[in-house]
Amino acid sequence: TPTGKEISDLNDTYWQGMCDNAVAVLGYKAQAGAAFPTDPISENDGACAALSGGKLRDLGLDSTRHLTKYNSIPKVQSMADVPVQVTKPILPIINGVRASLQLAPIAMPESGWPVVIMQHGITTNKETMLTLTAQLSIQGFATIAIDHPRHGERGIDVDADGNDDFNATTGSVLSYMNLSSLLVARDSLRQSSADLLGLRLGLNFINDTSINSKDVSYVGHSLGSIVAPAFIAQANSPMAETLDPLFNVNTVALASGGGGIASFLLESPAFGPFIQGSVLSQAGTTEATEFNAFLQGDAISNCGVLLPNMQDFLSCGYTEYATALTMAGETGKLANIKGVMTQFAFAAQTALDSGDPTNYAATVKALETPVYMNVVVGDGAGNKSDQVIPPSVASNPLAGSLPLANFMGLDTVSTSQAPSATPSSYLVKFTKGHHGSVLTPAPSEEAGSDAAGSLAANSEMQLQIATYLAARGRLLLITNSDVVTD
Structure with missing residues (x-):
């Protein structure tokens, strides 16, 4: 937590190691010889040695404590309670809607409702994701959401006067994406991914039999899509049979994300x-x-x-x-x-x-986690491409939405994909709509999207996401070919 109220006061709030790095320890050991302390000199020194097989110590050798492969144990700098937003289907309402759509009624499974973790974009908050809830509820999902660090209810009030001094939702975007200290910007991204791991783990211990913590999907928009590959790469990497079910995410839907952040x-x-x-x-x-x-x-x-x-x-x-x-x-x-x-x-x-999704995309692909992604590429006329995260970047062929989709191995499609026995991953390019169309039917003047096109894009994006997640990646339903392209 910073002590001042200026953006520059955030400059040293990046992640740090709890130990001296291994190179410094080896160098000191070689120089000190028999004088090198074999027994711990403090509680933290003992913890460093125990957690690293003796490779790391806390002997006051390393003032920077940067986290690297030579210093991989992070220091816990603070603990905080994070407000969680939960929704569940209300059956009389949901089945009434399903009947109007000529869909069969549903009931809560014996194991509880499957869950979708939802993550919002930069400068918004978890509540903005509620606009997706209706479509997900119709498909029988509960939803869970938290704010990114320094967003929404997680703003920082330095002097406890009731007003947040750092909040990217109500104030400057630099509260999260700090340009005066890029290590802080990097670790904002990594903290978002780590927080999602904490949220995913916490689902197993909420003592609510109406939530199925073993059947979890994910939806991210914008920044929520950017931090997703790091989260998914960690959550789905095999560790142990007893641990994996506590973290695994079975299906992923990403809207308006991209890699090559700078x-x-x-x-x-x-x-x-x-x-x-x-x-x-x-x-x-x-x-x-x-x-x-x-x-x-x-x-x-x-x-x-x-x-x-x-x-x-x-x-x-x-x-x-x-x-x-x-x-x-x-x-x-x-x-x-x-x-x-x-x-x-x-x-x-x-x-x-190390916070960029491009560096985790290959792992997501190798894990064969089914991923759906959409991106607005525009129609070549009035409706522009995504004006927040460009589909591609002229100065860097590795940056933008489309390269990230390629790195994750997504197949570009513009028609419905029939049900299959195994999940598949897809990219859908939209000619209509704008960066926020997955959440709102409203048009965007900056993107040149009109009311009809924006409404159509919103409806189609939400339907694709909800049905893809409901089928656990084994089906993609595309109902409006007028708003998508190859």
Whole structure:
């Protein structure tokens, strides 16, 4: 927990090891010889040695305590209760709806309702996922959801005055995706995945016979899709016959996710201008000085109305500055700015890599966990592609939604897939809708999606997800070919 209220006060809130790294221990042992302490010098030192077969110690050798393969035991920095949102089907209502849809009535299975863990996107909260609940309830699912760290009910109130000082839902996105300390951004992603493991494990101990903790699926939207591969790779990797059923997730549905985080954020129409503006303002170059002066001067006339929202103001200011350089033919300055962004993308991806879904996609594929994924690619006319997480990224062929789907081995389909004895994994490309269409039928002006197309995309996405999960990946139902494409 930070002690101050500025985003910079979060800069050292990343994961740390509880021990000295093994390389430091080996070096000290070789230097100290017989003076090397064989017996533990503290309780934590003893725990480090016991948990690592003596390879790790706590002798005050390692001040950074970075978690690496040479220092793999994390330090518990705090404990917190996390509010959990639960829904269950109400049978009279559900069976009334099913009758209107000419579906047979259902009853709660003897083992309890199967469960779908739902995870929301960045800057939203667990409650936004409730818009999927009706479709999942019709298929006989209970749902479970928590907020990401520093979202919703998990915001941080430093001075206990009743107002969150860090909350990406009600405040700055930097509360989670910290650009001033990318290790914090990385560990926000890893904490989200770890929290999902904790939630999945906790299902086994809730003492509720109406919930079947051995039949669990997953739905993620946006950030909920980004953190999913790390979660699934850990949850479904075999450990022991007694442990595996406590963690396993049988089927996964992902909406509007993507990998190669640094690259797709820079090229994201929604977040890109803010991130590029943030990077340029701190770059220390001639263009950075000019840009900061522009923000204090010319940008005020058109962008000042957005203040005090610095995220919107900075996005607007950077867009206007880049446009002014383009109109003036300042190709040299534009090239310098591009060079800054290229350097940032490389450094950022290096830091974020162990939280990036791309690095877990091959494991998900190897585990043969059935995965459904949808992405809005647009219609080539008025309806644009996903404006938050691009389907593909010009500067990085490994970044975006489509490369992540390829790494997970998903087959692109645009027609219904008949029931099969074994589960399969699919990617469905939508020509209509927008980044949030899985949760809302409302159109998006930024994406150019109209009311009819957005409504159709919302209905089709939700139906595909619910029926795919209900069939445990053995069936994919596509009812509206007008909103999907190969």
